[in-house]
Structure formats: C-alpha cells, structure tokens
Amino acid sequence: MIRVLLAEDQGMKRGALALLLGLEKDIQVVAQVAAGDEIVDAALLSRPDVALLDIELPGLSGLDAAALLREEAPDCRVLILTTSGRPGYLRRAMEAGAAGFLVKDGPVEELAATIRRVLTGETVIDPALAAAALSSDVPSPLTARECEVLNAAADGATVADLAEKLDLSESTVRNCLSSAIGKTGTGDSTEAVRAARQQGWL
DSSP states (O other), X not given: OEEEEEEOSSHHHXXXXXXXXXXXXXXXXXXXXXXXXGHHHHHHHHOOSEEEEESSOSSSOHHHHHHHHXXXXXXXXXXXXXXXXXXXXXXXXHHTTOSEEEETTSOHHHHHHXXXXXXXXXXXXXXXXXXXXXHTOOOOOOOHHHHHHHHHHTTOOOHHHHHHHHTOOHHHHHHHHHHHHHHHTOSSHHHHHHHHHHTTOO
C-alpha cells in the first residue's frame, strides 16, 4: 500500500482528492493538512511514501516545505501540484528535491499513475507546464535575505515589526525592501511581493 500525505488549503478540493485517491486499490491517504507549516510534522507522524503539495499554502509554501521534507523525511517523495507553470516554480521545485511537477486539476488516474512512477525513482514533469515554465524562466535577482524580508512583509507588517520578527536591524530591513522593490521594478513592498510571487521567486 502506497502511503500518501495531501497538502491543499481548499477543504473541498482536499477532501475530493483524498476520496478519489482512496478508490485506488494500492493508495492510502494517511494524512491531510491545510497549511504548509503543518507538513513536516504530519509527515514525521504518518510516514508517507509520497507527499502531494500544493504550491500556494498558508504558513509555508509547498516549495519551501518540499525542501524541509528532503532534510527531515528523505525517504518521502514529493509531488508538487500547481495550476500554472509560473516562471521560477519548476526550477525551485527541482532545487527543493521534488520528484514531480503536475497540474492540480488533471485526471486522478494520471495522478495515481505518477505516484506509482515516482516511487520507482522516476522524475515526472507535466510537459505543458515544463514548456511554459522553461520558455520564460528568468533566474531570480533577489538574494535569500531579500526573499526572507519580502515573505515576511507579505501581510503588511511595519519595518519595526519585520526587524523584530526576523532579528534584523531596521536599516537592514529598509535596505532589503528598497533593493527588492528596485529589482522587481515596482513602487512599494506590496507590489514587490506580488511581482516576485508572479515570477515564482518567492
């Protein structure tokens, strides 16, 4: 029996996917989570063979969670589910150690077949997503620190709040935000976060 962890923030989609996968004779959904920061704990508890991760999750993105899973649960194969091949996403998924990159709304039979394939050691990438991502893939100009500050700024926190949360000086936070805004060609930090996410840099 193939043990699967499912991470999807929309309850109806998560429930429907779990139900459909459960109809497969050799697949069992052993854990379901709605937030990215719950993935590693759930994986350590349920010991899945495969983790199906949506990219856009509250708390922690599926891409960031995939990188953590590689360290904390190296035997768990990761499949990234997405609705679009945004530039940067495929590259980040592969860098995070993902074994697959699939369309979220594809046929469940295809997903089940892919789950079986990655367990044999294959890497499976949806051809259309790969073409879309690679044709416009631009390396991120943002540094790791700028990404960290932008991610933290996504909820509209003040410079002082960000400095305290990230244990940085306020001048460092201002410099990172200013640099990120310049590199994304935007007018403020909110626009910079949106632009970086659209490019798949965050």
